[in-house]
Amino acid sequence: xxxxxxxxxxxxxxxxxxxxxxxxxxxxxxxxxxxxxxxxxxxxxxxxxxxxxxxxxxxxxxxxxxxxxxxxxxxxxxxxxxxxxxxxxxxxxxxxxxxxxxxxxxxxxxxxxxxxxxxxxxxxxxxxxxxxxxxxxxxxxxxxxxxxxxxxxxxxxxxxxxxxxxxxxxxxxxxxxxxxxxxxxxxxxxxxxxxxxxxxxxxxxxxxxxxxxxxxxxxxxxxxxxxxxxxxxxxxxxxxxxxxxxxxxxxxxxxxxxxxxxxxxxxxxxxxxxxxxxxxxxxxxxxxxxxxxxxxxxxxxxxxxxxxxxxxxxxxxxxxxxxxxxxxxxxxxxxxxxxxxxxxxxxxxxxxxxxxxxxxxxxxxxxxxxxxxxxxxxxxx
Amino acid sequence: xxxxxxxxxxxxxxxxxxxxxxxxxxxxxxxxxxxxxxxxxxxxxxxxxxxxxxxxxxxxxxxxxxxxxxxxxxxxxxxxxxxxxxxxxxxxxxxxxxxxxxxxxxxxxxxxxxxxxxxxxxxxxxxxxxxxxxxxxxxxxxxxxxxxxxxxxxxxxxxxxxxxxxxxxxxxxxxxxxxxxxxxxxxxxxxxxxxxxxxxxxxxxxxxxxxxxxxxxxxxxxxxxxxxxxxxxxxxxxxxxxxxxxxxxxxxxxxxxxxxxxxxxxxxxxxxxxxxxxxxxxxxxxxxxxxxxxxxxxxxxxxxxxxxxxxxxxxxxxxxxxxxxxxxxxxxxxxxxxxxxxxxxxxxxxxxxxxxxxxxxxxxxxxxxxxxxxxxxxxxx
Numbered sequence: 001x002x003x004x005x006x007x008x009x010x011x012x013x014x015x016x017x018x019x020x021x022x023x024x025x026x027x028x029x030x031x032x033x034x035x036x037x038x039x040x041x042x043x044x045x046x047x048x049x050x051x052x053x054x055x056x057x058x059x060x061x062x063x064x065x066x067x068x069x070x071x072x073x074x075x076x077x078x079x080x081x082x083x084x085x086x087x088x089x090x091x092x093x094x095x096x097x098x099x100x101x102x103x104x105x106x107x108x109x110x111x112x113x114x115x116x117x118x119x120x121x122x123x124x125x126x127x128x129x130x131x132x133x134x135x136x137x138x139x140x141x142x143x144x145x146x147x148x149x150x151x152x153x154x155x156x157x158x159x160x161x162x163x164x165x166x167x168x169x170x171x172x173x174x175x176x177x178x179x180x181x182x183x184x185x186x187x188x189x190x191x192x193x194x195x196x197x198x199x200x201x202x203x204x205x206x207x208x209x210x211x212x213x214x215x216x217x218x219x220x221x222x223x224x225x226x227x228x229x230x231x232x233x234x235x236x237x238x239x240x241x242x243x244x245x246x247x248x249x250x251x252x253x254x255x256x257x258x259x260x261x262x263x264x265x266x267x268x269x270x271x272x273x274x275x276x277x278x279x280x281x282x283x284x285x286x287x288x289x290x291x292x293x294x295x296x297x298x299x300x301x302x303x304x305x306x307x308x309x310x311x312x313x314x315x316x317x318x319x320x321x322x323x324x325x326x327x328x329x330x331x332x333x334x335x336x337x338x339x340x341x342x343x344x345x346x347x348x349x350x351x352x353x354x355x356x357x358x359x360x361x362x363x364x365x366x367x368x369x370x371x372x373x374x375x376x377x378x379x380x381x
Numbered sequence: 382x383x384x385x386x387x388x389x390x391x392x393x394x395x396x397x398x399x400x401x402x403x404x405x406x407x408x409x410x411x412x413x414x415x416x417x418x419x420x421x422x423x424x425x426x427x428x429x430x431x432x433x434x435x436x437x438x439x440x441x442x443x444x445x446x447x448x449x450x451x452x453x454x455x456x457x458x459x460x461x462x463x464x465x466x467x468x469x470x471x472x473x474x475x476x477x478x479x480x481x482x483x484x485x486x487x488x489x490x491x492x493x494x495x496x497x498x499x500x501x502x503x504x505x506x507x508x509x510x511x512x513x514x515x516x517x518x519x520x521x522x523x524x525x526x527x528x529x530x531x532x533x534x535x536x537x538x539x540x541x542x543x544x545x546x547x548x549x550x551x552x553x554x555x556x557x558x559x560x561x562x563x564x565x566x567x568x569x570x571x572x573x574x575x576x577x578x579x580x581x582x583x584x585x586x587x588x589x590x591x592x593x594x595x596x597x598x599x600x601x602x603x604x605x606x607x608x609x610x611x612x613x614x615x616x617x618x619x620x621x622x623x624x625x626x627x628x629x630x631x632x633x634x635x636x637x638x639x640x641x642x643x644x645x646x647x648x649x650x651x652x653x654x655x656x657x658x659x660x661x662x663x664x665x666x667x668x669x670x671x672x673x674x675x676x677x678x679x680x681x682x683x684x685x686x687x688x689x690x691x692x693x694x695x696x697x698x699x700x701x702x703x704x705x706x707x708x709x710x711x712x713x714x715x716x717x718x719x720x721x722x723x724x725x726x727x728x729x730x731x732x733x734x735x736x737x738x739x740x741x742x743x744x745x746x747x748x749x750x751x752x753x754x755x756x757x758x759x760x761x762x
Binding site for chain 2: 054055058059061062063065066071072073074075077078079081087090091094095098099100231232233234235236252363371372
């Protein structure tokens with residue numbers, strides 16, 4: 001069956017940080033209002049809303065949209081851990097591509113300061129019971145990767161130095177101060193070899209985009225960005241497929257996304273990737289095809305993934321500098337990509353960027369394997 | 382744009398009840414396996430899974446499908462309170478109608494015995510802080526309805542007597558024993574005039590259906606049921622539109638559903654409606670157009686909505702007899718409708734039924750108004 005092109009025609013977000021006094025619904029409403037204002041829309045254009053949240057509880061979308069008077073429409077709340085709102089985007093682009101809706105508001109929101117005590121855990125979450133928490137998983141992968149490929153602690157730390165440097169010019173980031181290599185390496189050890197500054201920080205935040213048809217894109221105030229690919233995969237959990245240095249779900253999802261877009265990794269001009277930990281960004285360079293196995297350290301050492309290099313990664317500052325409200329992160333990456341592709345990213349602009357990739361993955365259900373990976377490829381061409 | 386017909390080609394569920402020792406993911410996996418077995422499928426046919434849960438926490442779909450080896454596919458977890466899994470069905474039928482997927486597994490699951498203590502509440506949930514809990518809201522509506530239309534406490538109780546009678550022959554129901562009018566009226570008062578037996582019970586449970594294209598429907602083991610309409614609405618929250626005796630969101634959603642199906646209320650042969658409280662079922666008779674304002678008592682007194690009557694409502698026993706795991710309820714209603722439309726409902730069969738309506742509504746964000754109403758109209762014709 002035929003489908004039609006799908007565009008991102010509005011984008012906005014609330015600054016990531018600590019918003020203890022602001023209900024999650026107000027954060028989400030603020031992001032939605034920003035996306036509508038960005039598009040020059042008053043809300044009447046919107047046919048449905050898909051809202052991603054991991055920890056927000058019940059009916060986050062309805063609570064949010066009530067604040068801004070967007071009432072009556074179909075609203076679906078979507079949960080996929082770190083990929084919650086990027087999954088909502090995936091569903092929205094399908095609905096628009098199919099002609100089921102002409103414009104859908106997609107919001108991502110989470111508020112981690114509101115969750116008192118430890119995060120809730122499933123009774124069948126054996127990994128968690130064994131202490132196999134995300135920092136421990138990534139620390140183990142880091143040690144293996146260093147052993148296999150000769151990457152150093154400085155290589156790992158350089159991811160953090162780079163991303164914190166990018167975020168100096170991002171007023172939506174939790175951390176807007178640069179850090180030195182010594183500060184990263186000297187910060188408290190969380191899980192050897194990962195120091196505190198190499199782990200993303202919990203945060204509160206919300207981000208929103210409007211996904212729409214070509215007709216609505218033409219009516220919007222900003223130049224449209226087209227979604228060339230939108231892929232969502234779950235894990236394979238295959239015991240014969242557990243190379244700790246290669247995140248299989250991202251490799252597979254990326255292959256599908258490049259095929260859908262008709263592009264190669266070399267066609268991507270910048271990317272927002274899921275740097276929950278410094279090592280994660282390095283693994284994803286390779287899983288996304290930006291370099292070969294073990295070559296991530298060279299991209300970092302050459303500055304290729306710094307703004308000004310040939311393939312900037314996380315010009316927004318990534319999770320490490322922006323902070324990580326899981327439900328909001330996927331759409332926040334897309335907001336950054338839209339601003340960059342429009343040429344509106346100010347001092348952190350990736351010059352001449354036409355094609356962008358955003359990558360979100362999470363929901364570790366079984367150690368190394370993630371439950372949900374999403375990749376979007378976007379273009380201003 | 383053209384869309385294609387969408388069918389329900391497999392259906393199954395776990396008994397609703399207390400499953401303290403069984404993780405939610407296993408309940409959900411059991412329902413999914415039952416739906417696959419019902420269709421005669423081995424799982425290779427399934428292109429995606431959409432999983433509704435309200436209280437299940439993060440990654441319920443991924444945890445469930447891992448148990449039955451359905452790996453790698455796109456999985457989205459969906460939350461819309463009582464309409465969580467019916468919203469997942471709404472999204473799934475759109476994706477199949479549009480040709481994005483050929484067969485999607487839709488699961489609903491919740492486990493309320495696992496939630497220790499009171500259910501979590503939003504900081505902006507003013508109604509809850511004021512004691513405006515669901516029983517209080519429905520008790521108030523009941524009193525107003527009785528005042529306006531002369532319905533009696535016996536009329537209210539007769540909903541419960543009817544639904545408990547229906548469930549005597551439903552081995553998936555939490556309560557499989559009939560109750561008398563005296564037992565209903567004599568049970569503990571929860572919120573005047575609603576007695577305990579007129580309030581649905583918390584339960585654990587899961588239900589699943591397979592939604593697919595005509596090509597897959599032809600390959601399935603069972604005769605297919607077609608989805609004629611699938612509608613999802615959110616609340617309007619308009620202060621000038623608050624007739625306590627008329628649930629506006631259901632009225633509006635029903636109008637859209639009938640228009641989509643090209644049917645009238647008089648074309649419906651039986652319905653599964655959201656009888657969270659006895660008064661709710663009466664309000665929904667009217668909101669769904671089964672009778673005029675204030676006329677619900679006559680349908681009940683005449684036995685029209687009892688199996689054997691002209692328009693049986695809740696032949697499964699409804700929420701009142703089956704129990705109510707919110708995330709599972711929407712798909713459990715559809716499982717009942719599928720069994721009835723196939724003529725496989727045994728002693729509780731609605732004879733000659735061709736067209737069915739399922740109605741799920743919930744997520745009270747502001748007193749009377751619900752956040753998500755879903756209506757599906759199904760046919761075996």
